[in-house]
Amino acid sequence: MNHNFPDDFIWGAATASFQIEGAAYGFGKLPSIWDTFSHTPGNVANGDTGDFACDHYNRFVQDIAIMKELGIKAYRFSISWPRVMKDAKNTPNPQGIEFYKNLTDELIKNDIKPVATLYHWDLPQILQDEGGWANKKTAEYFVNFADLMFRELDGRVYQWITFNEPSVFIFLGNLDGVHAPGMKDIWTSAKCVHNVLWAHGSAVKIFREKGYKGQIGITLNLAPYEPASSEINDVMAASTGDAQWNRLFLDPIFKGTYPEIIMNNPEFRKVLGTLDSHEMEVISEKIDFLGINYYFRNVVKYSQKGKLGFESVKMDGEKTYFGWEVYPQGLYDILRYIKENYGNIPLYITENGATYDDILTSDRKIHDVQRISYLKRHFEKALRAIQDGINLKGYYVWSLLDNFEWAEGYSKRFGLVYIDYNTFERIPKDSFLWYKKVIEENTFEV
Ligand code: BGC
Numbered sequence: 001m002n003h004n005f006p007d008d009f010i011w012g013a014a015t016a017s018f019q020i021e022g023a024a025y026g027f028g029k030l031p032s033i034w035d036t037f038s039h040t041p042g043n044v045a046n047g048d049t050g051d052f053a054c055d056h057y058n059r060f061v062q063d064i065a066i067m068k069e070l071g072i073k074a075y076r077f078s079i080s081w082p083r084v085m086k087d088a089k090n091t092p093n094p095q096g097i098e099f100y101k102n103l104t105d106e107l108i109k110n111d112i113k114p115v116a117t118l119y120h121w122d123l124p125q126i127l128q129d130e131g132g133w134a135n136k137k138t139a140e141y142f143v144n145f146a147d148l149m150f151r152e153l154d155g156r157v158y159q160w161i162t163f164n165e166p167s168v169f170i171f172l173g174n175l176d177g178v179h180a181p182g183m184k185d186i187w188t189s190a191k192c193v194h195n196v197l198w199a200h201g202s203a204v205k206i207f208r209e210k211g212y213k214g215q216i217g218i219t220l221n222l223a224p225y226e227p228a229s230s231e232i233n234d235v236m237a238a239s240t241g242d243a244q245w246n247r248l249f250l251d252p253i254f255k256g257t258y259p260e261i262i263m264n265n266p267e268f269r270k271v272l273g274t275l276d277s278h279e280m281e282v283i284s285e286k287i288d289f290l291g292i293n294y295y296f297r298n299v300v301k302y303s304q305k306g307k308l309g310f311e312s313v314k315m316d317g318e319k320t321y322f323g324w325e326v327y328p329q330g331l332y333d334i335l336r337y338i339k340e341n342y343g344n345i346p347l348y349i350t351e352n353g354a355t356y357d358d359i360l361t362s363d364r365k366i367h368d369v370q371r372i373s374y375l376k377r378h379f380e381k382a383l384r385a386i387q388d389g390i391n392l393k394g395y396y397v398w399s400l401l402d403n404f405e406w407a408e409g410y411s412k413r414f415g416l417v418y419i420d421y422n423t424f425e426r427i428p429k430d431s432f433l434w435y436k437k438v439i440e441e442n443t444f445e446v
Contacts, residue, residue, distance in 0.1 A: 011074075011438070012072045017077070033180035034406075037182055057099065063400070072112060081122060083096035084145070085145055089144065090141075114157050115158055117164050118161065146207075151210075154213055161216075161350065163200055164350075166193070166197070171245075193272075203216075222337075223298050224334055225238045236309075243262050289346040293398070321354075321355045326354070335392060338390075347391055354374040356368055360420075366427065401415045401426070
């Protein structure tokens with residue numbers, strides 16, 4: 001079988017500001033909700049914080065040299081809102097903006113396309129103090145921030161991504177309380193959903209109106225939802241899971257409506273039931289591409305313990321170090337699902353990767369054969385999707401570097417490059433060398 005990817009296929013790698021930058025204090029930067037959350041005892045494994053992370057803020061030139069060595073065509077990073085605005089609302093912080101100008105200049109110099117995510121979860125704390133995403137004003141301030149960055153980096157950024165995984169930061173942060181800001185309230189979550197989507201659409205609108213260069217889209221965390229049995233309750237549970245985690249974001253963006261199943265929930269109906277059609281029009285402003293982050297599928301069953309009437313079922317079989325099921329077929333299935341339900345929009349896998357118990361050998365190598373096997377099997381499914389006519393344009397491995405893995409701190413390593421957190425030494429893993437060859441040859445051996 002031919003394993004060649006299209007000539008213009010974009011191989012990349014992804015990171016996020018809070019997870020790698022460090023330099024959390026000083027430089028005119030405001031604290032973010034993740035600074036507050038990680039400094040609150042009990043929230044993050046081993047009490048880890050993002051204070052230093054990978055020290056990328058001071059080492060970005062070295063990191064770009066590593067990217068060049070890897071051969072990636074594009075690099076997906078995120079911009080720290082608390083770093084680039086002095087008050088999070090209107091006033092720019094020139095020192096913060098300078099960092100992203102230097103970063104993008106260095107990328108371009110090395111022939112790597114900058115792909116910038118505006119929001120990868122590090123909300124300025126002062127906005128959380130005023131209600132966070134449940135407050136509509138936050139969406140207005142987000143548009144100011146977006147417009148500032150569009151203007152300052154105009155012509156440098158190849159693609160803009162408004163938000164990374166709204167479902168995850170909204171539900172893990174505001175309903176399950178395991179991520180910042182650590183709330184557990186369904187009404188707050190419902191408010192956040194609409195305000196975040198409105199912020200997304202409004203940013204797209206201003207991007208178009210002001211004629212900025214480049215493309216714009218959004219990244220969603222998507223996965224197939226499958227019933228644990230053919231019992232009608234479990235089948236319904238799978239539809240509800242799909243509605244909460246996939247369609248709650250896809251439907252408004254592509255169709256300007258919210259899924260009916262969600263509207264049947266009283267809290268969501270209270271918030272979403274009285275919306276004016278103008279806002280839905282803004283939310284469904286046309287995007288140029290959709291970013292998909294895929295890690296695992298979800299098999300669910302009916303359960304009254306779950307806040308929306310379902311819960312996930314643990315599957316037997318191969319798992320990553322996180323305990324996540326390894327299920328490459330799910331990548332194919334979700335790509336097909338998008339094409340069938342939302343049309344043939346250009347798609348990018350903006351994240352896919354895995355954490356394993358990487359062992360640094362005495363000669364300072366990491367033989368991460370499991371990660372190579374994981375990636376290879378997912379690449380295979382991506383290629384199959386392209387061969388079946390799905391409009392997949394690129395693939396970003398998560399992550400370039402080991403980094404701050406949210407509530408898991410530094411205990412989970414996703415990188416192609418190992419970080420020694422005592423010295424900040426960067427050590428390319430075997431998966432880095434394997435991926436380099438894939439990119440060079442635009443194909444892989446099975
Ligand atoms: C997020 C990343 C995260 C990765 C692995 C995604 O949900 O966008 O920031 O590190 O998954 O958990």
